[in-house]
Amino acid sequence: MGNRDEIRYSRTHEWARIEGDLARIGLSDYAQEHLGDVVDLDLPGPGKRVREGEAMGSVDSVKAASDIYSPVTGEVVEVNSAVESSPEIVNQDAEGTGWLLLVRLELPARIENLMSKAEYGEYVRTL
Amino acid sequence: MKTSALNDIHEQSGARMGEFAGWRLPIDYGSVISEVWAVRAAAGLFDVSHMGRLATTGGGVFAALQRLLTNDLSRLDDGGCQYTLMCRPDGGVIDDLIVCRESAQRYLAVVNASNHARDCSWISEHLPESVSMTDTTAQTSMLALQGPNSVRILAAAGMAEASEIGRFRLGAGRISHIEVMASRTGYTGEDGFEIMCDNSAAGDVWKALMSAGANYGLTRCGLAARDVLRIEAALPLYGHEIDEQTNPVEAGLTRFVKPENKEFVGREAIVEVMRRGARRKLVGVRMAGRAIPRSGAAVICEAGEGAVTSGTFSPTLGIGVAIAYMPPTAAAEAPVEVVVRGRAQPGSLCALPFYTRRRA
Numbered sequence: 001m002g003n004r005d006e007i008r009y010s011r012t013h014e015w016a017r018i019e020g021d022l023a024r025i026g027l028s029d030y031a032q033e034h035l036g037d038v039v040d041l042d043l044p045g046p047g048k049r050v051r052e053g054e055a056m057g058s059v060d061s062v063k064a065a066s067d068i069y070s071p072v073t074g075e076v077v078e079v080n081s082a083v084e085s086s087p088e089i090v091n092q093d094a095e096g097t098g099w100l101l102l103v104r105l106e107l108p109a110r111i112e113n114l115m116s117k118a119e120y121g122e123y124v125r126t127l
Numbered sequence: 128m129k130t131s132a133l134n135d136i137h138e139q140s141g142a143r144m145g146e147f148a149g150w151r152l153p154i155d156y157g158s159v160i161s162e163v164w165a166v167r168a169a170a171g172l173f174d175v176s177h178m179g180r181l182a183t184t185g186g187g188v189f190a191a192l193q194r195l196l197t198n199d200l201s202r203l204d205d206g207g208c209q210y211t212l213m214c215r216p217d218g219g220v221i222d223d224l225i226v227c228r229e230s231a232q233r234y235l236a237v238v239n240a241s242n243h244a245r246d247c248s249w250i251s252e253h254l255p256e257s258v259s260m261t262d263t264t265a266q267t268s269m270l271a272l273q274g275p276n277s278v279r280i281l282a283a284a285g286m287a288e289a290s291e292i293g294r295f296r297l298g299a300g301r302i303s304h305i306e307v308m309a310s311r312t313g314y315t316g317e318d319g320f321e322i323m324c325d326n327s328a329a330g331d332v333w334k335a336l337m338s339a340g341a342n343y344g345l346t347r348c349g350l351a352a353r354d355v356l357r358i359e360a361a362l363p364l365y366g367h368e369i370d371e372q373t374n375p376v377e378a379g380l381t382r383f384v385k386p387e388n389k390e391f392v393g394r395e396a397i398v399e400v401m402r403r404g405a406r407r408k409l410v411g412v413r414m415a416g417r418a419i420p421r422s423g424a425a426v427i428c429e430a431g432e433g434a435v436t437s438g439t440f441s442p443t444l445g446i447g448v449a450i451a452y453m454p455p456t457a458a459a460e461a462p463v464e465v466v467v468r469g470r471a472q473p474g475s476l477c478a479l480p481f482y483t484r485r486r487a
Contacts, residue, residue, distance in 0.1 A: 036351070037160040039440040040417040040447075042468075058468055060419045062159040062440050063351055065468060087417070091158075 007095065008114035010053075010071040011123065015095055018111060019102075023072045026099040027059065027090055030124045035061035038087040043068075043100055048076045050103060052110060057100075059090070068100070071114055078102035131176040132268045132326035133333055140347060148240035150177035153349035160442045162352035163359075166315050167443060167482075169344025170274030172336055173353055175314075177240035178269050180323065181250065184233045185258040192234055195253050195392060196226065197375060199385040203228040208295045208310050210383055212375050213249065214393030218400060219371035220378070222246050223363060225312055227297040235297075237269075237321070239365045253392070268329035272336060273319030273356075275484075276343040281309070281320065284339035289320065303335035314353060316360025316482055355439045361411065361450060361480030367422060367436045368409060368450060377405035377452070379479070407433065407452045411481055414447035414474040418467045424449070425466040428476065430457040435465065443482050447472075450479065 007017050013031035016023045032038065040060035050056040050070035057068045080099050083089045090098040105111075115123060129150045131137075137144065142153035152174055155162060165171045183192060193200050198211035208227040212220055222242040227235045238246045243264065251260050272280060281289035284302045289309060292298040297310040305328045313319040324332050337345060354364070363369050369378050374397055376384075386398050412426060412435070420426075420438035427433075431454040438449035449465065457476060464471040 036155060037158055037440075039160075040419065042470075060417070060440070062355060062419075062442075063155070065419065065421065 007117055008071070008111055009117070009120035009123075010069065010114055012069040014069060014071040016071040016111060016114060018105075018108065021105055021108065022077065023074065023103050023105050023111065024099045025071055025101050025103060027068065027094050028120070029094045032091050032094040032098070035059060035063070035066065037062045038090040041084060041087050041090070041100070043079050043084065044076050045079060046076050050074065050076060050101070052107075070103070072103055072105055072111065073107050074103040074105045076101050077104050129177070131174050132329040133174050133176065136330055136333055137174065142347070142349060145350070147350055148177055148243075150240060152177060153347070155349040155351045156347050159349075159351045159355060162346055162348040163355050163442045165344060165346035166274045166317055166348060166352065166356055168275070169346070170272060170276040170280055170319075170340055171315075171346050171348035171352065172333070172340065173271040173273065173348045173350070174268070174333075175271045175321065175353075176268045176329075178264075179236075179238040179240060179243035179246060180263045180267060180269065181236045181238060181247065182233060182261045182263055183236065183250070183254065183258055184261070186232065187255050187257045188232060188234055191254050191258050192226065193389055193391065195250065197384040197391055197393065197397070199388045200226065200228070200234075201388070205230055206297050208297055208312055212380060212383055213246070214375065214391075214397065215371060216393055216396065218374040218393045218396035220365070220369040220373050220375060221249055221371060223365060223369060223380075225310070227310060229297070241366055266326060267323055268326050268332075270322045270329070270333060270336070271313055271315075271319060271353075272322060273313045273315040274317050276340070276345070277317075277319045280336060280340040280343050280345055283343070284335050292320070302332050305332055305335070307332060314362055315356035316362070316480065317356075317484055354437075355442065358437050358439050358448065358450060359441050359443055359480065359482040364437060374400050374405070376400045377407050377409065379409045405455060408455050408457070409436070409479070410451060410453050410457065411477040411479045412438075412449040412451050412463060412465060412474050413444070413477050413481075414449075414465065414472060416472070417447055418465075418472040419447040420449040420465045420467055420472070420474075426451045426453060426463050427466070427471075428453065428457050428461040428463040430454045430461065433457070441481055447474075448481050
């Protein structure tokens with residue numbers, strides 16, 4: 001099991017952080033940097049099920065629209081209303097206050113399949 | 128890929144570089160929105176060296192260009208510039224361009240990078256022996272200084288005479304003792320200048336302007352901000368609002384076509400469209416929220432369906448906006464649905480442009 005507060009990353013540039021049986025998820029700092037100014041987010045509401053590796057919503061920046069893939073499988077329990085009304089928070093603090101969803105995990109152990117911060121750092125250097 | 132003479136300066140100043148029409152140029156410096164705000168409120172500096180610059184010279188140049196272009200060149204005196212179109216015999220737009228009369232024997236055409244090769248061959252095919260065309264694009268650089276502080280920045284850079292160059296006029300001057308040509312034109316909807324100089328001097332001109340602009344909010348800007356600014360000002364982009372399948376009437380560019388004054392390639396076809404009416408019209412779309420309509424998105428209203436030609440988030444309006452071709456019968460402020468990534472998003476039609484600067 002991942003330690004609390006340990007951030008894990010997907011190859012599609014989302015992050016997940018375990019909080020008990022929940023995971024807080026968001027876009028990586030690398031993702032926001034590359035998207036540029038985020039102006040709109042389309043996110044699944046509470047009660048919706050998201051699946052690891054599947055598109056769960058989208059992010060619009062001035063330059064482009066992109067899918068957001070869920071890094072975990074589970075049920076959405078909370079949406080960050082602050083980023084919905086002020087999407088620029090994602091640019092300011094993507095891996096902190098710019099989180100997107102809180103998800104009740106179905107398969108907590110699978111978080112180990114995501115990359116550690118060091119592994120992700122190596123990964124983005126190859127891109 | 129072609130690189131600008133300013134390439135090293137851009138990379139050193141943290142530009143995110145990208146490809147546009149075969150050129151490697153700055154796309155942005157981190158925040159497109161901040162760059163747009165800078166141009167609207169203060170000033171921005173862009174490298175637009177990809178724009179094609181073609182000089183035509185010789186006896187008969189006036190008559191030859193007058194026949195190739197839709198606007199009326201006889202309105203220009205020395206130093207006058209004019210937005211104009213070059214069309215096929217069937218009225219399809221080959222390019223939109225700015226023509227400057229340097230003298231009665233010499234005109235400079237500034238054309239789109241994406242059409243550069245096509246323009247060169249089309250123009251040279253249509254010129255008489257007495258007129259020659261010189262492509263100066265590779266030897267020269269072009270910088271766009273745009274925004275309400277542009278005149279002040281040029282004065283601070285040693286070109287006080289910039290204030291005497293009128294709108295759509297071309298003038299010579301010196302920036303930090305370097306000879307340049309500057310036209311009071313642009314692609315942002317703001318006051319500003321497009322500055323041309325030799326490649327060897329481009330770096331010094333760029334640095335002199337950035338230094339002179341430090342106290343006037345001058346910000347480096349990339350092509351992404353330029354696109355947002357031109358959409359807000361509803362300035363057409365070739366390949367989006369206009370192309371060879373588009374005639375100037377439906378694109379809302381009739382005021383740049385002067386069939387009553389002269390003969391030109393495409394005249395009959397365009398006059399015919401003017402008489403029977405265009406089959407579509409270019410209008411604005413304002414989204415109810417922040418969803419961004421992108422090029423190609425379907426726009427549905429009571430009168431029928433149309434399509435987005437250009438769309439963006441407008442920092443100035445705080446909403447998603449688009450330019451779209453719609454049926455000619457679409458009502459002026461008709462409610463619409465725009466299909467954004469498979470979902471119908473509400474909006475309404477509006478007149479263009481979205482933004483007009485307040486004149487001093």
